[in-house]
Amino acid sequence: MQEIIIGIGVTALAGALAAIAGAAEDTESNIGSQGDPNSQVQLAPQMGYTHRIYNKAVSGEPPAYTLWVTLACGVAWAFLMLGVNAILAIVFGTVLATFVQGVYATTAYLGRTASLSKFGQPVFIDVIKSVTTVTMAHAFVAIITTVTVCYLMMTVIGHPFALPLLGIVWGLALGAAGSATGNPYYGKERQYQNQKFGAGVPISASGNIVRYAEAGQRSSIDNGFFTAKFGGPASGLCFGLIVFFELWRTILFEDYLAGWGAVIAGAVIIIIFMIIDRYVEVWGRKNYGPYTVEASA
Amino acid sequence: MSVKIEASHDGIPHNKVMVIGAVISLVSLYIAIIGTTLGVDYLAFFGGIAAIGALIWGNSTIKKLCSYGIGTGVPSAGMLAFGSGVIALLFASTLSGISIWIVPVAALILGLVVGLFLGWISNSVLNMKIPVMTRSLAELAAVGSLALMGLGAVATGFVGFMDIATFDLLGVTVYNASYLGAGIIAVSFMLGAIALQHPFNACLGPGEKQDRTNMLAIECGFLSMIVMAVISFAFVSLIAAWISLVVAVIGWAVSYVKYVALSKRDAASWLDAKPFSDSEE
Amino acid sequence: MSAIAAKPGANAGAFQPVPSVIAIVLAIILVVVAYFLGSAGILAGGAMPVLQTLCLIILGAALIAFGVHFVPVGGAPAAMGQAPGIATGVAMLATGAGLAGLFGGAWAAELGLGVALASGAIGGALMMAITCLMVNISYVFGMGIPAASGKVLKDPITGDLQAAYKSQGTEGHGLPFISYVGGVIGGLFGGLGGTLIYIELLNFYNVGLPALGFVGAEGINMLAVGLAGIFAIGMFLVIAVLSAYNITGTIEGPHDPKFKRFPRAIVAAILASAVCGLVAMLVVALF
Numbered sequence: 001m002q003e004i005i006i007g008i009g010v011t012a013l014a015g016a017l018a019a020i021a022g023a024a025e026d027t028e029s030n031i032g033s034q035g036d037p038n039s040q041v042q043l044a045p046q047m048g049y050t051h052r053i054y055n056k057a058v059s060g061e062p063p064a065y066t067l068w069v070t071l072a073c074g075v076a077w078a079f080l081m082l083g084v085n086a087i088l089a090i091v092f093g094t095v096l097a098t099f100v101q102g103v104y105a106t107t108a109y110l111g112r113t114a115s116l117s118k119f120g121q122p123v124f125i126d127v128i129k130s131v132t133t134v135t136m137a138h139a140f141v142a143i144i145t146t147v148t149v150c151y152l153m154m155t156v157i158g159h160p161f162a163l164p165l166l167g168i169v170w171g172l173a174l175g176a177a178g179s180a181t182g183n184p185y186y187g188k189e190r191q192y193q194n195q196k197f198g199a200g201v202p203i204s205a206s207g208n209i210v211r212y213a214e215a216g217q218r219s220s221i222d223n224g225f226f227t228a229k230f231g232g233p234a235s236g237l238c239f240g241l242i243v244f245f246e247l248w249r250t251i252l253f254e255d256y257l258a259g260w261g262a263v264i265a266g267a268v269i270i271i272i273f274m275i276i277d278r279y280v281e282v283w284g285r286k287n288y289g290p291y292t293v294e295a296s297a
Numbered sequence: 298m299s300v301k302i303e304a305s306h307d308g309i310p311h312n313k314v315m316v317i318g319a320v321i322s323l324v325s326l327y328i329a330i331i332g333t334t335l336g337v338d339y340l341a342f343f344g345g346i347a348a349i350g351a352l353i354w355g356n357s358t359i360k361k362l363c364s365y366g367i368g369t370g371v372p373s374a375g376m377l378a379f380g381s382g383v384i385a386l387l388f389a390s391t392l393s394g395i396s397i398w399i400v401p402v403a404a405l406i407l408g409l410v411v412g413l414f415l416g417w418i419s420n421s422v423l424n425m426k427i428p429v430m431t432r433s434l435a436e437l438a439a440v441g442s443l444a445l446m447g448l449g450a451v452a453t454g455f456v457g458f459m460d461i462a463t464f465d466l467l468g469v470t471v472y473n474a475s476y477l478g479a480g481i482i483a484v485s486f487m488l489g490a491i492a493l494q495h496p497f498n499a500c501l502g503p504g505e506k507q508d509r510t511n512m513l514a515i516e517c518g519f520l521s522m523i524v525m526a527v528i529s530f531a532f533v534s535l536i537a538a539w540i541s542l543v544v545a546v547i548g549w550a551v552s553y554v555k556y557v558a559l560s561k562r563d564a565a566s567w568l569d570a571k572p573f574s575d576s577e578e
Numbered sequence: 579m580s581a582i583a584a585k586p587g588a589n590a591g592a593f594q595p596v597p598s599v600i601a602i603v604l605a606i607i608l609v610v611v612a613y614f615l616g617s618a619g620i621l622a623g624g625a626m627p628v629l630q631t632l633c634l635i636i637l638g639a640a641l642i643a644f645g646v647h648f649v650p651v652g653g654a655p656a657a658m659g660q661a662p663g664i665a666t667g668v669a670m671l672a673t674g675a676g677l678a679g680l681f682g683g684a685w686a687a688e689l690g691l692g693v694a695l696a697s698g699a700i701g702g703a704l705m706m707a708i709t710c711l712m713v714n715i716s717y718v719f720g721m722g723i724p725a726a727s728g729k730v731l732k733d734p735i736t737g738d739l740q741a742a743y744k745s746q747g748t749e750g751h752g753l754p755f756i757s758y759v760g761g762v763i764g765g766l767f768g769g770l771g772g773t774l775i776y777i778e779l780l781n782f783y784n785v786g787l788p789a790l791g792f793v794g795a796e797g798i799n800m801l802a803v804g805l806a807g808i809f810a811i812g813m814f815l816v817i818a819v820l821s822a823y824n825i826t827g828t829i830e831g832p833h834d835p836k837f838k839r840f841p842r843a844i845v846a847a848i849l850a851s852a853v854c855g856l857v858a859m860l861v862v863a864l865f
Contacts, residue, residue, distance in 0.1 A: 036657040036665050042502075050573040057499055059372035059491060062670035067487040071524050074484030078531040081474060096527060103520055103553070104491070107513055108499040110560040114509070115502025117565040125569040159685050162473075162480030162800070165807045168487065169677040173705060176666060176674030181712040183665035187657030189721050198722035200659030202747025217572050230720045238712035242705050246682060249704075250697070259686055259693035266682075266700035270762060273707040277714055277758050278736075281725050284718035284752075290742030370827075373669045373819045380815035381854065383808060388857045407857065414604075414853045415816065418846045421597035423824050458861070462792070462801055472792065473800035480804050486812070 007251035010156045014149045014247055018174075019240030021145035023228075025065060025174055026182030026235035028138035030190070031131060031224035032056035032105055034064065035179045037187030040209050042112060045121035047207035052124055054131045054220040055112040058104045062175030065146075068139060069171030072097035072147045073163040090151060094144040101143075102136045131220045138224075146174055149243060157247065170243070177239040185231035190223050198288060245269055308507060311357050315436065318354025319405070322347045322443045326401040329450045333460075334397065338533045342541040344450025345525065345548075347401075348489065349518030351447060355440030356496045356514040362433035363497065371501070374437060375494030379486050381411045381434075382441020386449075387477075389442065393457030400456050404442040412438025441489065448485035451525040451541055452476060453532045464532070474531075481528060488524060492517035509559040516556050519549035598845045605852040609633065612856055620863050622789035623782065631782045632855050638774035639817050639851030643843040645767025646672045646821035649706070650757035650831040655749070662727050662750040662757060662830050664713055669815070669822040671709075672768050676814050678705035679769015680776055684807070687777055695773055702769020703762045710753055710761040717752040725752030730833050735759060750830075760831030772814050775851075779806035779858060786862030809858045816854060817847045 028034075033041050034056040041053045058064045076093030080086060106128055113123045150166040153159045159166065191209040192201045213222050249269065253261035325347035332340025355378065363371050389404035416434030419425050446456055453461050453476045461482075464475040472478040496513040500506070526541035533541075561567050609632055615621045616628030623631075649672050652663025664671060683698025717723045726743035727733065728750030733740060736755050744750045753761070783802035792798050824843040825836050 036654040036667075039654040040658065050575070052573060057501070059375075059494060059498060060370060060667045060670055062666065062674055063372050063376065063487075063491060067491045070487045071484050074481050074528055075524065077479055077481070078528040081531040096524060100520060100524065103516075104495065107516065107553075107556060108495070110557060110564075111496075111499035111509070111513060112502060114560040114563040115500050115504040117504045117563055119503075120565050122566040122568045122573060123560065123564040124571075124573075125567065159681070160687065160799075160803050161681070161684060161807055162478065162483075162804055164480040164483040165804070165811075166681075168483050168811055169681045172670065172674045173678050176671050177705075177709055177712070179666040180664045180671065180709045181716050183657040184659060184713070185716055185720050187654075187665065188659040188723075192658065196745075199745035200723060200748035200751045202745075203655075203660055203749075204747055206658070206660075211573075231716070234712055234716050234720065238709055241708045241712075242678065245704055245708070246678065246701055249700075250682065250685060254686070254689075259689035260696070262682075262686070263693065263696040263700050266697070266704050270700070270703050270707045273711050274758065274762065277707075277711045277753075278755055280711070280714050280718050281752075281755055281758075284714075284724040285738065285743060288722060288724050288743075291745050370667055373667065373822060376669065376815045377819040380812040380819070383812045384854050384857050387805070387809075387861045391861050391863065411853055411857060415820070415850055418601065418849055419820060419823055422594055422601050422846045422849070423820065423842055424592060424594050425823060472797035475801065477808075478797070478801040478804045480807065482804070482808050483811070486808065 004251065007157065010152050011244060011247040011251055014152055015240050015244030017145040017149050018243035019236040021142045021149070021174055022178055022239030023232040023236030024138045024141035024145070025061070025178040027224050027228045027232040028135050028142060029061050029178060030182065030186040030227040030231065031138065031220050032135040033220055033223070034058060035061045036183050037191055040187065040191050040207060043207040044209050045116050045119040049208060049211060050121050051209065051211040052127055052217050052219055054127060055109050056105045056135065057108045057112050060175070061179035062172050065175035066168055066171035068097045068101050068143050069146045069174065070164050070167035071100060072143050073150055073167030076147060076151070077163045086151065090144060090147050094140055094147060097143050098136050098140045101139045102132055105132050105135055127219065134221055134224065142174070146170055173242060174239055177242060178235040181238045182227065182231040182235040185234070186223065186227050190226050199291070311361055314357040315354050318350045321350030322354070322447065323401050323405065325350060326446060326450065326456065330397055330456060333455055338454035339537040339540050341451055341454040341529065341533055341537050342544045344447040345518065345522030345541065345545060347447030347450065348444045348521065349515055351440045351443040352492055352514045352518045353511055355437055355444070355493045356510060358433050358436045358440065359494060360497045360510070361429055365427045365429070371498040372494045375490040377415070377434065378437035378441040378493055379445065379490040381415055381438040382408055382445055383482070383486055385411045385438060385442040386445045387458070390456060390458040390461065393459065397457055401443070401446065404446050405439050408439030408442035409435045412436065440493065444489040444493065445485050448489060448521060448525050449476060449482065451522055452481060452485070452529045454537060476532065484528065485525065488521040492521045504563055506563055509556065509563060512552055512556045512559055516549060516552040519545050519552055523549055593842055598842070601845050601849040605636065605849045608852040608856050612859065615863070621859060622786040622862060622864065628859070631778045631859065632852065634778045635775050635855035636848050636851045638771040638778070639813065639847040640844045641767045641771030641774070642676060642814060642817045643821045643847035644840055645764045645771060646818055647825060647829065647837050647840045647843065648760040648764030648767065648832055650753055650760050651828055653828045659721065659723055659751040660748045661828065662725070662752060662754065663828060664710070664753070667822070668825065668827060668829065669818040672764060672818045673814055675702040675705045675765035676768035676772040676818070677811065678702055679765065680772040680810060683769065683773030684776060687780065691777060694777055695770055698773025699766045699770035702765035706761040706765030710758045714753050714758070723751050725754045726750040727754045727757065727830055727833070729830050729835065734833050756833050757831035772810055775813055776806050776810035779809055782859060783862060789864060790862050805861065813851060813854050816850055820846050820850060
């Protein structure tokens with residue numbers, strides 16, 4: 001019984017930490033402009049729109065976060081082996097991972113921007129100074145929470161995988177959840193704020209991203225202010241739910257029916273999510289209605 | 298170091314880069330192996346140089362492959378390279394049972410063989426019809442295998458399977474604290490996979506220059522080496538770990554500064570706290 | 579930008595009979611080689627277990643390749659609401675679901691093969707179910723855009739008409755119900771295949787490592803877990819990237835015409851996993 005109570009406590013803690021990780025991850029990737037929406041940041045100067053948006057083309061979010069989390073896990077493990085206290089070891093690992101993240105971010109910005117010299121896109125040193133540090137801070141939060149989740153899974157819950165292997169699994173899941181949920185909100189809603197609300201960006205508008213803020217020229221940090229209000233929390237919810245339910249179904253129901261209890265519980269959860277999704281889809285169709293062709297168009 | 302000489306020229310053909318990268322990688326691995334046979338581990342940092350050699354080679358291959366538009370992003374090529382490379386590497390490392398001296402060459406050849414299969418599959422079965430596909434995937438698997446071996450050598454000082462699968466803890470042989478048992482190979486895997494795809498991916502664009510991309514490959518290699526050097530404190534002697542770390546940090550700092558200088562050379566303009574102007578529209 | 583241009587070529591979707599037959603023959607040759615290595619005692623465990631291990635690894639890889647084709651991924655255009663699907667890379671999203679399944683499967687490994695496989699499959703499907711739901715919530719509640727497919731007129735499951743809900747100048751957006759179901763099925767197959775590869779390799783190494791001279795009870799299990807884990811991840815990435823090449827980066831789900839290309843990916847996965855699986859098993863070969 002006590003084992004289950006500890007398990008539930010860890011599940012709740014891991015879910016909460018994962019929610020923080022997801023929110024920080026999405027905000028970080030939007031401030032740095034990483035992943036698929038970054039294709040528009042890359043495209044804009046080629047269409048004649050120079051801008052002051054960061055261009056953190058390290059790779060998609062899933063591989064990048066797999067690296068940050070895995071290496072933080074590996075370094076944390078090494079410090080644990082050297083007899084360092086667990087919390088301190090996780091912090092050391094995260095600091096090194098954040099450093100690596102910052103270096104990759106600056107080289108990506110410099111590289112991509114310098115390769116756009118033909119289109120007159122300048123390199124802004126103040127952008128590097130101000131934005132890189134902000135993305136590093138968010139990345140620190142995202143990494144330390146995910147590494148802590150992995151550490152809890154390894155030590156308290158007793159998963160057979162070693163810490164870096166758990167880092168690969170959950171770093172990838174973090175990047176996948178964050179990019180899937182957060183990318184459209186940054187790409188469509190923020191970069192193309194000048195386009196119609198409630199409709200996709202017409203392909204003809206590609207590259208015409210918003211480059212001016214309320215006052216002056218838009219900086220990537222302004223994008224963080226915006227997406228932190230919806231895209232970030234939604235990503236956090238997504239990753240938090242994934243971690244929570246993966247642990248919850250196993251810890252509570254694994255003892256039933258020789259292990260099949262956890263499988264059945266998982267299947268029921270999936271069906272519930274499927275029903276919710278159908279409801280959301282129908283709600284959207286009913287309330288927004290079909291698009292009507294405008295007379296002027 | 299010899300690594301930096303080639304970066305100062307522009308327009309080096311791919312075959313030359315490939316030979317230079319492979320030779321740097323193999324020679325450095327053999328130097329690291331000489332260290333282990335002599336019973337000293339402070340030559341472990343040569344593993345990092347081996348990884349850098351492999352990355353320079355792989356970077357040139359990725360550039361060639363991705364200029365064809367493979368339908369999905371550049372990073373996937375890095376993942377494919379290391380996914381197949383890790384399999385070739387571990388089999389090669391078991392051949393240390395025969396002789397430690399054949400391990401690096403075996404990693405190269407096995408990587409090429411596994412990659413050849415994957416390249417042929419992509420080109421013929423999946424009908425991608427990219428002329429360089431077969432050759433490129435073969436090269437990438439070999440690069441993945443060599444880079445992993447190099448990073449593993451930095452962390453543990455060894456390349457043989459027995460040595461990376463066991464760890465001597467106060468005279469007792471344990472498995473769960475070894476390079477493989479503790480999953481540290483996963484760190485090498487991800488470090489290498491991102492470092493392999495990053496230089497070309499980051500310098501992508503019409504103004505891409507070979508020397509800048511190569512300098513970034515070197516920078517990524519040293520950056521990965523810093524991480525492995527920190528982890529190596531858990532495996533090798535203190536002095537060896539400090540040597541690796543100092544070499545890695547100095548190499549990284551030098552290559553980073555040079556990369557920034559090259560970016561400044563290639564950039565349209567280099568502005569600090571100035572707005573862009575829309576005058577050219 | 580490149581993903582928009584990545585339209586299928588004239589015959590890019592065609593099945594290639596001759597190379598496919600060659601690939602299958604090569605895979606069978608490799609399986610036979612494994613059988614003889616097993617009977618010769620070079621691979622520990624005897625001929626039949628070795629054969630079974632390799633065949634199940636190949637089956638797992640085929641399941642992964644099939645599953646990747648279900649995952650609705652729109653790439654960069656999806657991030658602008660220009661194309662339906664999830665706005666990320668197909669290889670990494672499928673791998674993310676597969677590894678989430680592998681996490682569940684590896685955890686349940688000691689409860690027997692059936693439970694472990696089912697747990698792996700459910701783990702992958704659960705990850706996709708939550709992710710796809712949040713994608714739709716983000717489109718509907720965050721951006722006020724209903725889900726619409728660009729490739730079919732009617733959703734094959736619900737029968738909803740799609741064309742009227744597609745905004746001007748786009749190919750559709752969000753995840754219609756068929757894409758959602760496709761995502762869950764993709765996660766299911768990915769988790770199942772990944773777990774199958776992992777469990778087979780784990781059992782094989784648990785037999786093979788002691789034969790190689792590794793002694794010492796439970797430490798060996800940790801080593802076997804480490805080896806099987808990194809190999810399962812590596813092979814998953816190889817198969818997922820090859821499948822992503824097959825669908826040239828983006829797909830809407832099982833109703834997309836590109837879905838019909840899956841036989842090619844399965845043939846590719848069979849040969850690729852036969853090569854990688856055999857080499858991975860040779861790690862514990864006795865020379």
